[in-house]
Amino acid sequence: MQTREPLTKDRVLHAALALADAEGIEGVTMRRIADELDVEAMSLYHHLPNKEAVLGGVVDLIFIEVAHEVGDVVGATPTDSVVELVETRRANWKAALRARILTARSVLLRHKWAPPLIESHVAISMEIAKYMDGVIGIMRAGGLSFDLIHHAMHALGGRAMGFVQELGDSDTSSADTEQLKQMAQLVPNLAAMLAEVVHDDPESTLGWCDDQFEFEFGLDIILDGLERAAAR
Amino acid sequence: MQTREPLTKDRVLHAALALADAEGIEGVTMRRIADELDVEAMSLYHHLPNKEAVLGGVVDLIFIEVAHEVGDVVGATPTDSVVELVETRRANWKAALRARILTARSVLLRHKWAPPLIESHVAISMEIAKYMDGVIGIMRAGGLSFDLIHHAMHALGGRAMGFVQELGDSDTSSADTEQLKQMAQLVPNLAAMLAEVVHDDPESTLGWCDDQFEFEFGLDIILDGLERAAAR
DNA sequence: ACCTGAACACCGTTCAAGT
DNA sequence: ACCTGAACACCGTTCAAGT
Numbered sequence: 001m002q003t004r005e006p007l008t009k010d011r012v013l014h015a016a017l018a019l020a021d022a023e024g025i026e027g028v029t030m031r032r033i034a035d036e037l038d039v040e041a042m043s044l045y046h047h048l049p050n051k052e053a054v055l056g057g058v059v060d061l062i063f064i065e066v067a068h069e070v071g072d073v074v075g076a077t078p079t080d081s082v083v084e085l086v087e088t089r090r091a092n093w094k095a096a097l098r099a100r101i102l103t104a105r106s107v108l109l110r111h112k113w114a115p116p117l118i119e120s121h122v123a124i125s126m127e128i129a130k131y132m133d134g135v136i137g138i139m140r141a142g143g144l145s146f147d148l149i150h151h152a153m154h155a156l157g158g159r160a161m162g163f164v165q166e167l168g169d170s171d172t173s174s175a176d177t178e179q180l181k182q183m184a185q186l187v188p189n190l191a192a193m194l195a196e197v198v199h200d201d202p203e204s205t206l207g208w209c210d211d212q213f214e215f216e217f218g219l220d221i222i223l224d225g226l227e228r229a230a231a232r
Numbered sequence: 233m234q235t236r237e238p239l240t241k242d243r244v245l246h247a248a249l250a251l252a253d254a255e256g257i258e259g260v261t262m263r264r265i266a267d268e269l270d271v272e273a274m275s276l277y278h279h280l281p282n283k284e285a286v287l288g289g290v291v292d293l294i295f296i297e298v299a300h301e302v303g304d305v306v307g308a309t310p311t312d313s314v315v316e317l318v319e320t321r322r323a324n325w326k327a328a329l330r331a332r333i334l335t336a337r338s339v340l341l342r343h344k345w346a347p348p349l350i351e352s353h354v355a356i357s358m359e360i361a362k363y364m365d366g367v368i369g370i371m372r373a374g375g376l377s378f379d380l381i382h383h384a385m386h387a388l389g390g391r392a393m394g395f396v397q398e399l400g401d402s403d404t405s406s407a408d409t410e411q412l413k414q415m416a417q418l419v420p421n422l423a424a425m426l427a428e429v430v431h432d433d434p435e436s437t438l439g440w441c442d443d444q445f446e447f448e449f450g451l452d453i454i455l456d457g458l459e460r461a462a463a464r
Numbered sequence: 465a466c467c468t469g470a471a472c473a474c475c476g477t478t479c480a481a482g483t
Numbered sequence: 484a485c486c487t488g489a490a491c492a493c494c495g496t497t498c499a500a501g502t
Contacts, residue, residue, distance in 0.1 A: 218387030225453030
């Protein structure tokens with residue numbers, strides 16, 4: 001008789017993660033997770049206190065993934081002397097922070113259901129704290145004061161973790177030209193902007209913008225502003 | 233016999249809004265709304281197709297409120313000649329946009345449950361579109377190209393509507409000093425920042441920051457960056 | 465046309481019972 | 484210690500029936 005692999009917290013969390021990737025966050029229910037593990041829903045409660053803990057654990061898995069990829073990116077060159085390393089870090093904090101944030105973003109793009117979950121999740125987990133610590137460390141190495149870093153974290157907001165923070169998803173593009181003409185009466189500026197941006201570049205309506213470009217545009221404005229504030 | 237006031241879409245939406253203000257978004261269920269109106273839950277479906285429509289309608293109510301307050305703020309001085317008005321608008325777009333966004337924020341602070349709802353809501357309603365149109369109009373009057381305005385809307389993101397976009401709510405402040413000391417091992421930079429910021433200003437931990445200041449700090453960085461991009 | 469009651473197909477979670 | 488089945492207290496929504 002086959003003995004079944006025992007249920008563990010880790011198996012539950014990975015099943016939940018896979019479920020979220022496959023069906024979105026609304027597909028993640030205690031009953032569905034249990035189904036996937038060939039177990040009853042109530043068995044999950046022997047390894048996790050409630051659904052909140054499951055979702056928190058899944059968020060942690062994502063930040064472990066981020067930490068993995070970030071580690072590859074910001075690894076110091078071992079041949080540098082310590083002094084050189086410190087010098088380099090001071091000079092390159094903006095580039096280093098930019099790279100780290102874009103790496104985090106690339107991971108979140110693989111789990112698009114995650115940002116709303118992270119935002120709504122009040123409790124800051126250890127894994128999130130460790131990510132934040134890395135961000136703060138880069139700015140500190142760049143010579144920014146803790147006071148400025150604190151403001152910077154607020155200014156960056158979700159962007160510090162690579163959030164896309166889009167409003168009004170790709171459905172706007174489905175507004176046909178007739179509907180747009182009617183709209184023009186009430187929202188002339190919005191209609192004019194859409195008309196021109198669509199005309200200039202057929203792949204860049206509000207519904208199908210170049211998200212990567214827009215994210216970097218906004219990020220660079222903030223990073224440049226912080227650099228200027230640091231120089232003051 | 234008292235004839236009951238007939239149910240209307242408007243009465244349903246206002247009941248839902250009051251419920252959200254009183255108990256938060258999780259208190260808004262079809263059954264609870266119906267209770268408040270002394271009616272059965274299923275009666276609501278004669279005036280609104282589903283819960284999604286209820287939530288969308290409530291978001292609209294909030295943007296009507298924003299439009300009301302914004303109208304008071306940006307009213308032009310009637311004594312100005314048209315030419316002067318245009319000149320003024322071109323010069324003051326940054327201040328005008330700042331004022332409009334801070335007004336929107338003041339409304340959202342009265343409905344703190346609303347931002348997550350607006351973000352998660354895919355469909356852009358007419359009321360939201362009208363607000364966006366106003367924002368675009370201010371920048372257009374300031375001489376910004378539609379292309380730059382388009383990037384600006386993405387860079388601002390939720391901030392264009394006054395979002396607070398905080399991560400990890402005020403619970404971080406409940407971390408006692410003992411817990412913080414343990415944390416210092418794993419997240420030394422975060423711990424050091426918290427320690428210094430708390431020391432400098434007892435009212436400004438990560439848990440209890442001056443939200444208004446931080447919001448304006450981030451907003452100004454973005455507006456300044458946009459101004460510089462416009463001058464290029 | 466408008467409102468209702470019962471029912472359906474789901475939730476998260478508790479509890480007593482099994483092994 | 485670990486898993487289960489039944490049950491509880493909720494959801495949004497459908498449907499047939501009332502007035």
